Amino acid sequence: MNEEKVIEILGLTKKFKNLIAVNDLDLTVYKGDVFGFLGPNGAGKSTTIRMMLSLISPTSGTIKIFGKSLLSDRKYILKKVGAIVEKPDFYKNLTAYKNLSILGRLSMGEVSRKKIMEILELVGLEKRYKSKVKTFSHGMKQRLGIAQALLHDPDLIILDEPTTGLDPQGMKEIRDLLVLLSREKGKTIFLSSHILSEIEIIANRMIILDKGKEVVEGKVSELLNKNKLKVTFEVDDNNSARKILEGTVWQDKIYSSIDNKIVFILEPEDISSLNKLFVENNVAVSAVIPTRSLEEYFLNITEKSI
Amino acid sequence: MTTLINIELFKIFKKWRTYIGFIAVALLVLLIQLAISISGRDVTSGLTGQLSDSFIMVGNLLNGYFVSYMILNSIIINIPFLIVLVAGDLLAGEATAGTYRILLTRPVSRFQVVLSKFLTSLIYSYMLIFWLAILSFVVGIILFGTGELIVLQNGLIIFAKDDIIWRFILAYLMAGLSMCTVAALAFFFSSLVENAIGPIVTAMAIIIVFAIISAIPIDFFQTIKPYLFTNYFFSWRLFFDDSLNFVEIIKSLSVLLGHILILFGITAYIFEKKDILT
Numbered sequence: 001m002n003e004e005k006v007i008e009i010l011g012l013t014k015k016f017k018n019l020i021a022v023n024d025l026d027l028t029v030y031k032g033d034v035f036g037f038l039g040p041n042g043a044g045k046s047t048t049i050r051m052m053l054s055l056i057s058p059t060s061g062t063i064k065i066f067g068k069s070l071l072s073d074r075k076y077i078l079k080k081v082g083a084i085v086e087k088p089d090f091y092k093n094l095t096a097y098k099n100l101s102i103l104g105r106l107s108m109g110e111v112s113r114k115k116i117m118e119i120l121e122l123v124g125l126e127k128r129y130k131s132k133v134k135t136f137s138h139g140m141k142q143r144l145g146i147a148q149a150l151l152h153d154p155d156l157i158i159l160d161e162p163t164t165g166l167d168p169q170g171m172k173e174i175r176d177l178l179v180l181l182s183r184e185k186g187k188t189i190f191l192s193s194h195i196l197s198e199i200e201i202i203a204n205r206m207i208i209l210d211k212g213k214e215v216v217e218g219k220v221s222e223l224l225n226k227n228k229l230k231v232t233f234e235v236d237d238n239n240s241a242r243k244i245l246e247g248t249v250w251q252d253k254i255y256s257s258i259d260n261k262i263v264f265i266l267e268p269e270d271i272s273s274l275n276k277l278f279v280e281n282n283v284a285v286s287a288v289i290p291t292r293s294l295e296e297y298f299l300n301i302t303e304k305s306i
Numbered sequence: 307m308t309t310l311i312n313i314e315l316f317k318i319f320k321k322w323r324t325y326i327g328f329i330a331v332a333l334l335v336l337l338i339q340l341a342i343s344i345s346g347r348d349v350t351s352g353l354t355g356q357l358s359d360s361f362i363m364v365g366n367l368l369n370g371y372f373v374s375y376m377i378l379n380s381i382i383i384n385i386p387f388l389i390v391l392v393a394g395d396l397l398a399g400e401a402t403a404g405t406y407r408i409l410l411t412r413p414v415s416r417f418q419v420v421l422s423k424f425l426t427s428l429i430y431s432y433m434l435i436f437w438l439a440i441l442s443f444v445v446g447i448i449l450f451g452t453g454e455l456i457v458l459q460n461g462l463i464i465f466a467k468d469d470i471i472w473r474f475i476l477a478y479l480m481a482g483l484s485m486c487t488v489a490a491l492a493f494f495f496s497s498l499v500e501n502a503i504g505p506i507v508t509a510m511a512i513i514i515v516f517a518i519i520s521a522i523p524i525d526f527f528q529t530i531k532p533y534l535f536t537n538y539f540f541s542w543r544l545f546f547d548d549s550l551n552f553v554e555i556i557k558s559l560s561v562l563l564g565h566i567l568i569l570f571g572i573t574a575y576i577f578e579k580k581d582i583l584t
Contacts, residue, residue, distance in 0.1 A: 053411045056581035078413040085411065089404030093320050102313050106412035109309070148408060 004031040005067065006156055006188045007052070012061035014047050014212075021047040023212040025061070029190055029205070034182045036199030036206030036220065037192040038298070044212035045192045046086050049160050052190075053083055065156065079107065082154035084162055088145030092134035096125055096144055099133060100151055107152040119147045122177070138165035146174065150181075157181065158190045163198065175202055196298050200224055208298060224292055230255060231266045234287040235278060238262065244281045250274055266290075310414065310422035311429070318392055318426060327388035327434050334381050335441040339449055342373055370447030371455040371470050375546070377442040382481055382539055385434060386488040386513050393427040393492035394505035397577070401500035406582045420497075420577040424570050427489040435482040443474065457546050465546070477542035480555075483562045484542070487535045488513065490569035497573045500584050535565045 007029035014022040022044040029035045039045050050056045052063055054074050063070040065077045090099045097116060104111025120126045123143040133141065142165050149157055159178075163171040179202060181187040193199050199206050200220060207217040216223060235241045238260050245251045253270075255263040264274065271288060278285050318324045397420070400406045409419065455465040465473070491512065495505030516536035519527045531537050541558035544551060 050582065055407065055410055056583065057579075075413040075415065078411060081411070083411050085407040087404070089407065091317060091320075091405060092403065094317075102316075103408060103412065105309055105313065106409070106414055 005029070006031050006033070006065065007035075007190065008062075008064040008067075009048075009052075010062050012048065012051060012063065013059045014044075014051060014056065015059045021212050022051070022058075025209070025212070025214055027207055027214070027217065029188060031188055032182065032186055033205050034178065034189045034191060034203045036203030037190060037209070038194070038196060038199050038206055039192075039209035040194055042211075043194075043209040045194075045209060046160055047212075048209070049083070049085055049158055049190075049192060052158060053078070053081070053085060055085065079152070080155045081158060082149035082152065082156070083158040083160075084142075084145040084149050085158075085160050087138075087164070088141040090133040090141065090144060090148075093132060095130050095132055096120065096136070096147075097129040099144065100148055103148045104151050111151065115151070119151050122150070123147045124173070139167065139170055142166055143170070143174075146177070154187070156188045156190065160192045161194070162191070163193075163195075171198075178202055196295055224295070229266055229268060229271075229290045229292060230263060230296060231271055232261050232263045232287070232289040232291070233274070233278070233285055234289070235260055235262060236284040236286065240281075241278060241283045244277065244283060248277075250277070307418060307422060310418055311425055314396075314422050314426035315429065318396070318430065321392075321395075323391050323395065324430070326391060327385075327430075328437055330388055331381070331385070331434060331438050332441060334384070335377055335438065335445070338377050338380060339373060339442070339446060342368070342376070343449060367453060367456050368450060369453035369455075370443065370445075370450045371452065371465075371474070372457075373446040373450050374439075374442040374474065375455060375457055377446070378438070378477065378481060378542065379540075381438070382484075382542070383517070385438070385485055386539075387510055388434060389427075389431050389485055389488050390492040390506050390509040390513075392430050393489040394496050394509055395502040396423045396427055396493060397496040397573075398499050398502040398505055399496075401582075401584045402502060404584050406584060410582060416578050417574060420574050424490070424493055424573065427493050428486045428566075431485040431489045432482045435478055435485055439474070439478045455546075459543060459546055463546070463548050473545045476545045480542040480545065480558070481539075483559070483566075484535070484539050487538075487562050487565045487569075490566045490573075491535075494569045494573045497576045497580070533561075535562060538562050 005028055007027065009025055009027040012022055012025040012027075013020065025044075025048060037045055037048070047056065051058050052065070052070070054070055066080060068077060070077055090096075091102070094102070097120070100116045100119065101111060104116065117126060117129065120129050123146050125140060125143055125147065128136070128140065133144065136144065142162065146159070146162060149159065157178075162178075163174050166174060175198070178189055178191065182189055182202075189202075191199065191203060203220050205218065206220050206223065208215040233241075238257065241262060242257065245254070250264065253264045253266060255265050257263070264270075266274070268290075271290065275285055275288060400409060410416065452467060454467060455470050457463050457465070488509065492505050492509035495508045496502065499505060513536060516534045517539075520531050520534055520537050538558045538561055541555070541562070544555050544558065
């Protein structure tokens with residue numbers, strides 16, 4: 001991995017009166033990363049992104065992007081950054097083309113018609129370039145949001161829940177686009193989401209945020225280690241099942257046992273062996289439910305936030 | 307900066323509310339011109355009154371110059387209400403629409419953004435005054451012709467034909483400056499909130515209150531009157547004095563420019579520090 005730091009955040013904190021929206025956050029994103037920024041609603045993701053784009057000022061902490069301080073080199077940094085912040089809002093009484101033209105001029109000084117049409121084609125809006133944004137659906141605005149973020153060919157793309165409001169096909173197209181931008185064009189992508197599976201598909205590194213604090217950070221492959229699963233076996237008779245396990249290697253792998261559910265920490269290949277053991281000893285298994293521990297944890301905090 | 311101003315002008319002229327001012331001014335001016343053309347010489351006889359008994363009035367007194375003077379005198383007090391519609395929306399409108407998020411994440415400083423918007427509000431104010439001038443002056447001359455200008459200003463003054471145009475140019479520039487103060491006030495309120503209605507209503511309320519205070523003949527109010535910008539809405543009349551009162555003109559310019567600069571300074575400071583949460 002290229003170890004050039006693109007984003008370096010240290011001790012970032014934002015307080016709104018009595019609310020601590022982001023609390024002492026440290027985070028590093030390297031060049032070429034697709035960095036998943038995961039957390040339930042209200043975790044502080046958008047506040048962090050707003051601070052990274054200087055829309056709001058931090059209470060304390062530092063943000064460096066491309067090795068430069070956001071405080072002193074804001075214009076240099078923003079020239080190389082494309083972003084969507086929360087829902088995509090545009091000048092509704094202007095056309096999609098005119099919106100991009102204005103935003104392109106602000107980013108690059110001038111932007112050619114060819115460039116604008118290429119970007120619109122990339123997000124599938126080329127046929128609606130003359131339409132006023134007020135006639136667009138949420139999904140179309142989301143696509144236009146991605147278009148404006150990519151218009152000036154930025155090195156770093158910051159996307160705040162970019163697939164929200166898109167249909168499954170649209171979601172897939174955006175994911176494919178992000179993978180293309182990362183792998184073939186070497187862009188660094190900072191992707192915020194509250195959907196773990198989305199991050200799992202696209203990102204190589206991730207951080208989970210909850211109540212403004214970092215919960216965990218690392219490589220997606222390590223954090224979502226598929227070799228260690230929490231597996232729930234639903235059996236007809238818990239006592240019989242526990243007796244069978246006594247004195248075997250499986251006993252040490254029991255995580256919990258409540259009612260007719262016995263939860264084990266297992267390697268994937270252990271599941272069929274254990275199931276076979278139960279069946280051979282006349283313990284009926286009605287369900288086997290594997291869950292990755294991080295996924296379960298994330299689901300828990302997501303549920304709490306709803 | 308030119309790019310930013312062009313973009314801001316483009317944006318405001320894509321909004322319906324921007325044209326309300328131009329339409330209202332056009333209607334008012336044309337209505338007054340129509341009324342004057344119907345009333346005919348009755349309009350000027352009010353001014354010349356008893357003088358007609360002692361002097362013989364020759365020439366075309368009811369001319370385009372006189373009509374333009376009357377129009378400016380009549381509707382300058384109402385133009386602020388049209389200006390706040392646009393100036394009050396310039397910052398708050400972006401907050402309401404959520405477009406700060408795409409605007410302020412561009413490599414442009416916040417000061418440049420706020421300055422370009424402010425200059426746009428000033429340009430709009432002058433455009434409205436220019437529109438008023440064109441309609442009342444040009445159409446007035448076409449409809450009523452030219453002649454000497456008769457005005458009632460600390461007595462009756464009659465200006466010769468060749469001594470009028472420059473006075474009108476300076477008068478319109480001064481009137482424009484007083485309207486810029488209104489724009490600066492509405493712009494300031496626009497930086498405080500995230501909905502354009504608040505700044506528009508507040509700016510209108512302040513203009514009304516100041517105008518009432520200026521008009522009430524109580525010592526206390528008369529003491530503070532020179533500090534109220536509404537007191538200078540009619541400073542353009544200074545250019546229709548027989549000999550120009552430069553002290554009063556400079557005082558008016560200073561008060562109006564002072565208001566504009568101070569209001570913009572505060573607005574820029576607020577905008578620089580503002581957390582964009584919409």
